Amino acid sequence: MEESLAKSNKKKKKKRRKDDENLSDETQDVLQSYDSTAASFFLASGGEDGKVRIWSLHQRKSIASLESHVSVVRQIDFSAEDNLLLTGSRDKTVILWDARTWKLRKIIPVMESVEAVGFLKNGALAYSGGENGLLRIWDLQGAREVTKELEAGSDTDGIECIIAKENLGFLLCVHADQSLILHSTAPLQTLNTSEVIDSLPEARRISGTHDEIIDLAYVSPDRSLLALATNSEAVRLVSLATTDSQPSSLHDASYFGADVALLEGHEDIVICLDVDWSGCWLVTGAKDNTARLWKIDHGKQSYRCVGTFTGHAESLGAISLPSNTPPDGSAATQHPLSYPPTFFLTGSQDRTIKRWNVAQSLSTKEADAAHKALYTRKAHDRDINAISVNHNSTLFASASQDRTVKIWSVEDGEMQGILRGHRRGVWSVQFAPNRYPTVTGDNGPASASRGLVLTGSGDKSVKIWSLNDYGCLRTLEGHTNSVLKVLWMPLIEPSDSSNASKRSPQIASAGGDGLVKVWDANSGECACTLDNHADRVWALTVDPETNMLVSGGGDSVVTFWKDTTSSTMAATAAASTQRIEQEQELENHVHRGSYRGAITLALQLNHPARLLALLQDVTDTNPPEAGSLSGLKAVDEVLGNLGEDQLLTLMQRLRDWNTNARSAVVAQRILGVVTRMYPATRLAGLRRRGWKEVLEALKVYTERHYQRMEELVDESYLVEYTLREMEEVMGGVIGAGASETNRERDLVMV
DSSP states (O other): OHHHHHHHHHHHHHHHHHHHHHSOHHHHHHHHHHHHHHTTOEEEEEOTTSEEEEEETTTTEEEEEEEOOSSOEEEEEEETTTTEEEEEETTSEEEEEETTTTEEEEEEEOSSOEEEEEEETTTTEEEEEETTOOOEEEETTTTEEOBOOOOOOOGGGOEEEEEEOTTTSEEEEEETTSEEEEEEOGGGTTOOTTSOBOOOOEEEEEESOOOSOOEEEEESTTOOEEEEEOSSSSEEEEEOOOOOSOOSSTTOOOSTTOEEEEEOOOSSOEEEEEEOTTSSEEEEEETTSEEEEEEEEGGGTEEEEEEEEEOOSSOEEEEEOOOOOOOTTSHHHHOGGGSOOSEEEEEETTSEEEEEEOOSSOOGGGTTSOOOOSEEEEOOSSOEEEEEEOTTSSEEEEEETTSEEEEEETTTOOEEEEEEOOSSOEEEEEEOOTTOOOEEETTEEEOOSSOEEEEEETTSEEEEEETTTTEEEEEEEOOSSOEEEEEEOOOOOOSOTTOOOOOOOEEEEEETTSEEEEEETTTOOEEEEEEOOSSOEEEEEEOTTTOOEEEEETTSOEEEEOOOHHHHHHHHHHHHHHHHHHHHHHHHHHHHTOHHHHHHHHHHHTOHHHHHHHHHHHHTOSSOOTTOSSSOHHHHHHHTTOOHHHHHHHHHHHHHHTTSTTTHHHHHHHHHHHHHHSOHHHHHTTGGGTHHHHHHHHHHHHHHHHHHHHHHHHHHHHHHHHHHHHHHHHHHHHHHHTTSOHHHHHHHHO
C-alpha cells in the first residue's frame, strides 16, 4: 500500500516538473511574482473558542494563534499604517495586537458585549458597538473612550454590525430592530484626543421594519409627517414628502418614507396617540402608565417632549385631544406652536378616565415635572380602549371592554348617557365632525343637532348612534373579525360645480380580518373593501383635505389609500355620455342605411343583437353587388380592415351565432368572408388571445350543421320517392274516376 502511494507521488512530481518546463518564460515570471506576493499576505480569523488564528496564504497553514479572548470573537480589523490588528469579542474587551510579532499590545475593557470594532483615522482611533446600542469612539494611544458615557439602550437597540469607509464621511450601524443609522464622522476630523466629545451625530435613520403598527396620525400643519406607534417605547416620525428628487445631502430626509425623528422618553411600549387640530401638538400614552405631550416644530427640526403626566395605576389604552379649531385670524391660528391644547383626556386599564389641564406656557425644565389631573372618574368595569372629544369640546365618549360606550361632560366629568347594544367589547369610538349632515337610520332620518357617535366592536359590527335619544340609528355588518378602528370620512365638495349631486356621508372601518371598509352611512351598504394587509389593522386615519386613508397593521405595513371616488364618478359620467352619443350615431347610420359606419360602431359598443341584424340585412341583399362576398362591397371593406380587438370580437360573435340554427347561415356567410380576406398568418396571430377556443367552438358547430344538411339531403330522396309514388297512385285513381258517376268523382277528390 505504501509503495503504491510513493510511486503515485513520484509520478505526480514528474508530471508537475514536465508541465513547468512546458510553460513559457513570461508565465513562469508571473507565477513567481504571485508566489512572492502571496508570501506576504496573511488571513486572520476569529472563532467561537475565543482564539484568533493567523494563516499564511503562501504556506496554507496557521502560523500563529492569538489567545486572550474568552468568548466569541465577533470582528477583526487591520491597520496597514501601524501594522496593528484589532479584535472585539463578547467577553466585553477590545484587544490590540502587533501584526509583526503577533504579540498582545493592549487590552481595552469596554464593559459591554462587543459585536463590531474597527480603526478610524489611520489607526489613531477605533470604534466599537455592541449590546448597549451605542456607537463609541476610543483613543488607542491612551486606551480611553473619547465619547461621553450614555445610558444603555434596550435589547432592540443593540448594534449587530458597523460598516466604515474612510472616504464616505459616516459610519453605518445596523441595529437589532432592523434599522440602519448613519453617524457623521465630521467631529472626528478636528478631534483632540485629550478631549471628550458627544456621541457622533445621527445623520440619517433608515427603518428596515416598523414592527407592528399600533396607532398612527398625521402631524405638522401641512400633514407632511406621519407619527407611528410601532410596538416600541419610541414614536417614529416619517416624512410624507412627494418630491421626486434625490436627497441632496446625507442629512436630507425629505424623501417619502424617510425617518425624520424618533420621539424617545417612554419607558414601555406606546399604545395610543392623538394630534390636535394644528398638527403641532402630539400626545402619547404608553404601558409605563404615563402620558407625554410633544411639541412638533418641523420647520426648525425640533421635536421635544414638553410635559409628562403621571397618575394612572396601569397602562394607558386611550388618549384624546380637543379637535375644535380656534376662530380664523386669532393668535392661536396664526401661531399654533405658542398655544398648546388646553386639556386632554386619558383612559387606562385601571378603568378610570382623567382630564389633564395643560399650562399655557411649558418649558423644557417642566417636561419631567409632575402634573396633577383636574379630575378622575371611575368610568367602566373593564379596560378602556378609546376616547373621543366632540367638535366643540363639551362632551366626550369612552369605549370599554365592558361592551358599553359612555358619554361624559368635559367640564365636570359627569356622565350624560350610556350607549348599549354591542355584544362584545367596544374597540373604537368617534364623534361626528362639526356640521355633519343628517344621517338616515333604519327608522328614518335622524337630526345631528346634538351629535352622532360611531363605534366599532369585537362583535364584528359598526354602529351609528344619535345622542338625541342615545339610540342606535344603524348597524353595519360585513367584517369577519373584530372592528378595531372607525372614523368619519370628511365631506369634500365635488370639483365640478355643474354636478348638483353630492356624495352621501361615508364612514371607514378597520378590522381584525385585515380589511378596511368604506360604508355609505345613509344606506348602510359597503361602498368598497380595501385589502392590502396580511394581519389585523390596528390603526386608521384620514387626511381631511384629500380624503386619503392611511392604515397600519400587525403586518408592519403602512398603506395609503387614494380616494378616487370623484374621478371615477367623472369618468363614469363621461363614458356614459359618450356611449349615449355613439348609440345615437349608430341609430343614425342604421336609419340612413350606412352599413359601414353602423357595423363599426356596433362592434365598438359591443351590441351583438344590432350587429346580427345589420349583417342579416347585408347577406339578404337582393341582388348582391357584383364581386361582393357578403352582399355589399362597403361591408367587405369594413370586415377586411378590422383591428385585432375588433376581429377577435367579431369571431366571438360568429361563434355565438353559429350555435343557433336560425343565425348559423349569417355566421357561416360572414365566416367565409373573414377567412377569404385575411391570411392564415393574421388569424394565427390571435392564438394568444383566445383564438384557439373560438376556433374549436366554430369547428364543432359547423360540423354539426353540415351533418344536419347531409341528413336532410338523404331524407329528401325518401320524400321525392314518396311523392313520385303518390303521383302514380293518384293518377290511377283519377283515371278510373273519369268513367264513374259524380258521387265517385267526389270520393276521388277526398
